[in-house]
Amino acid sequence: MNAFAAGFRKNRTKIWVGAVTLLLVFYLVVSFQRSLLLLADSNLTAKAIGAAYLVLPIVGAWALIRELMFGARTEQMAKVLEAEGGLPVDDLPRTPGGRIVRAAADAEFEKYRVEAEAAPDDWRSWFRLSCAYDAAGDRKRARSSMRDAVKLFTAAS
Numbered sequence: 001m002n003a004f005a006a007g008f009r010k011n012r013t014k015i016w017v018g019a020v021t022l023l024l025v026f027y028l029v030v031s032f033q034r035s036l037l038l039l040a041d042s043n044l045t046a047k048a049i050g051a052a053y054l055v056l057p058i059v060g061a062w063a064l065i066r067e068l069m070f071g072a073r074t075e076q077m078a079k080v081l082e083a084e085g086g087l088p089v090d091d092l093p094r095t096p097g098g099r100i101v102r103a104a105a106d107a108e109f110e111k112y113r114v115e116a117e118a119a120p121d122d123w124r125s126w127f128r129l130s131c132a133y134d135a136a137g138d139r140k141r142a143r144s145s146m147r148d149a150v151k152l153f154t155a156a157s
Contacts, residue, residue, distance in 0.1 A: 017071065024064055028057040073150045077127055086124055088112070088131045105136040116145075123152035 031053065038050025081087045092108060093101045112132035116125040126149035133142035 017068075021064065021068070024060065028060045028064075031060070032057040070147070070150060073153060074146060077123065077149060077153050081124060081127060084124075086128070088128050090135075092135060100135050100137075102137065105132070108132060109136045121152065123149045123156060126152060 035050045035053040035057070038046045038053060041047060041050070078087065092104045095101060109132040112125070112129045116129040119125045126145050130142045130145035130149060133139075133145055
């Protein structure tokens with residue numbers, strides 16, 4: 001395997017995030033430009049639509065920056081945990097399709113829930129709990145736990 005293919009495999013997620021980010025930035029710039037064109041129109045209805053349309057790029061830029069910062073912090077925390085040897089080991093049994101066996105994930109989850117309850121101010125326990133939620137298929141709680149971990153990590157830094 002050549003170096004390019006190896007680099008692509010290693011950074012596949014970052015490449016996709018970059019591509020989607022570029023597309024979103026392009027969309028936000030076009031939306032902003034269109035809203036300015038509508039605001040410059042003499043028709044009051046067009047001006048109102050332009051003003052409303054101006055909100056889209058503002059909200060989109062805010063959401064993009066927030067998600068990129070969330071991803072960067074999550075990656076930073078994972079590197080710290082990896083260096084400490086504290087990342088959860090992904091050794092759960094899987095179905096033939098590659099999905100984690102739900103019963104095994106639920107059993108493993110309990111260990112991390114107890115850890116987070118015992119150390120509610122430790123970002124590491126919330127990070128691991130987030131991974132356990134994710135393995136159990138509860139993406140909403142996984143994200144919420146990771147946001148708690150990011151808050152604690154940021155406060156500790």
